[in-house]
Amino acid sequence: MSPSQLAHRQTRQTIVRLLSSMASAKEISQYLKRFSQLDAKRFAVVKVGGAVLRDDLEALTSSLSFLQEVGLTPIVLHGAGPQLDTELSAAGIEKHTVNGLRVTTPEALAIVRRVFQSANLELVEALQRNGARATSITGGVFEADYLDRDTYGLVGEVNKVNLAPIEASLRAGSIPVIASLGETAGGQILNVNADFAANELVCELQPYKIIFLTGTGGLLDENGKLIDSINLSTEYEQLMAQPWIHGGMRVKIEQIKDLLDKLPMESSVSITRPADLAKELFTHKGSGTLVRRGERVLTATSWAELDLVRMKQLIESSFGRELVPDYFEKTTLLRCYVSENYRAAMILTDEAQGVYLDKFAVLDEAQGEGLGRAVWNVMREQTPQMFWRSRSGNPVNHFYYAQSDGCYKLGQWKVFWFGAPDFDAIRGYVDHCAARPPSLRG
Structure with a gap:
């Protein structure tokens, strides 16, 4: 050789x-x-x-x-x-x-x-x-x-x-x-x-x-x-x-x-x-x-504005698990940001503690395209404060660390936030995440 x-x-x-x-x-x-x-x-x-x-x-x-x-x-x-x-x-x-x-x-x-x-x-x-x-x-x-x-x-x-x-x-x-x-x-x-x-x-x-x-x-x-x-x-x-x-x-x-x-x-x-x-x-x-070229990011404030069949398929495909049957009925939507072809979406709810990110879903085929980041950026322009939880082994956590002001380990969860006004607010985020029931089966 x-x-x-x-x-x-x-x-x-x-x-x-x-x-x-x-x-x-x-x-x-x-x-x-x-x-x-x-x-x-x-x-x-x-x-x-x-x-x-x-x-x-x-x-x-x-x-x-x-x-x-x-x-x-x-x-x-x-x-x-x-x-x-x-x-x-x-x-x-x-x-x-x-x-x-x-x-x-x-x-x-x-x-x-x-x-x-x-x-x-x-x-x-x-x-x-x-x-x-x-x-x-x-x-x-x-x-x-x-x-x-x-x-x-x-x-x-x-x-x-x-x-x-x-x-x-x-x-x-x-x-x-x-x-x-x-x-x-x-x-x-x-x-x-x-x-x-x-x-x-x-x-x-x-x-x-x-x-x-x-x-x-x-x-x-x-x-x-x-x-x-x-x-x-x-x-x-x-x-x-x-x-x-x-x-x-x-x-x-x-x-x-x-x-x-x-x-x-x-x-x-x-x-x-x-x-x-x-x-x-x-x-x-x-x-x-x-x-x-990417996709336009659409914003909805009610489930009626969305194709729930496609939204369900996006979430379940992204997480590899099924949504609980009554997810859309029991979840009060604040805002949903979704790419026009339903390949990436974020679902936000309004809780007593503040704005909560309930779902961030990106199809496998769209990963690596920057589409999830594009949806996140549109959300971020309109959302000065937010908290959410993510499983400890979630590969997206490295992105969450970069986008958040802080993180708290809570058993199998990591609690992230940005824009928290004080420590009492952070305590409220952690308590809410600890008590929040799962919305995915398995």
């Missing part, structure tokens, strides 16, 4: 161990089953920037090889911006951009083509050294016209995507590695912006996952903290109104929204580091930023 194969094997074993420690076997198998049921070309498009190729090639090849090893074949499209900057500078060609696009002269195009082919082969050969099957595709995918020859030179705008080379690679069980070079109907090579090429490829393939691999590992908030999920249906307008959303980040979010608007509801965008790709794909918690 060569040193590179040994390093790859060790990295792969590390990925498996990390996954095992971060998620249950049920969680991992759930995602594997979901992905493996897709048509091969609908699994994922992975966009790799040139900086990742330059700085993180080993982690990239290990993660892509791991996907192939578990029976999933991603479609990879790469850029080569930093490499191109270096080569053009060495050739004495000054970089000139207009509206963020690189002006490409005939002299520059020869270097563009060489650099992209070199970067493409470097990734393909690295994958092959690590035991993966990969195919170099540096042409024949993107048919393009001149974007504006007078302004940009030999820069193309994609007008057609030819999937034949990609499909041939997938049929052979090989990872297609695509360079973002276009060509006119007459055969003229054109420089195509990698992000624009990725968008056209995604619109043609309609994949389940679109993955942007970056050095930052996701989108960051104003404090430099990772934003783990964005539900565009409920969060887009509020997010775009934030003063710290500007420049490249603003453009990126707008581009992602425009892209997801053209894709099926189940499609999503993940932004993560190469080393964290498996965790982002195969665990509910993920590792990066997950962006979905």
Whole structure:
């Protein structure tokens, strides 16, 4: 075994161990089953920037090889911006951009083509050294016209995507590695912006996952903290109104929204580091930023406003237990927050001690999408005080710890709260939770 194969094997074993420690076997198998049921070309498009190729090639090849090893074949499209900057500078060609696009002269195009082919082969050969099957595709995918020859030179705008080379690679069980070079109907090579090429490829393939691999590992908030999920249906307008959303980040979010608007509801965008790709794909918690179109969150103040058959199915499926027969008759609803497709819901009641969270239910298929958090966020905007209980072994407790002001252990229960006015209120929360009868059988 060569040193590179040994390093790859060790990295792969590390990925498996990390996954095992971060998620249950049920969680991992759930995602594997979901992905493996897709048509091969609908699994994922992975966009790799040139900086990742330059700085993180080993982690990239290990993660892509791991996907192939578990029976999933991603479609990879790469850029080569930093490499191109270096080569053009060495050739004495000054970089000139207009509206963020690189002006490409005939002299520059020869270097563009060489650099992209070199970067493409470097990734393909690295994958092959690590035991993966990969195919170099540096042409024949993107048919393009001149974007504006007078302004940009030999820069193309994609007008057609030819999937034949990609499909041939997938049929052979090989990872297609695509360079973002276009060509006119007459055969003229054109420089195509990698992000624009990725968008056209995604619109043609309609994949389940679109993955942007970056050095930052996701989108960051104003404090430099990772934003783990964005539900565009409920969060887009509020997010775009934030003063710290500007420049490249603003453009990126707008581009992602425009892209997801053209894709099926189940499609999503993940932004993560190469080393964290498996965790982002195969665990509910993920590792990066997950962006979905999401579902609107509806608010009801009476049971009559809700489809109780679907609500019952949601609760029982989420908890794996049956509701007591008279649950809806005996529970006086204060507010219910439910996603429009009844995949996540919160039921709040008004007790003498304050607002009580009686049920927080999220379907297995919706876990990892950020849908539960989206429902929680809508609730939180309207609820300054709340308490609830959760069984000690509930895997959601780590989320509750982060969202609550405090927790009290009560036998098999943990009592959580936020917004409590004083210690007497907390004592009341605990007493209520201790006396509250169960509403689920078993």
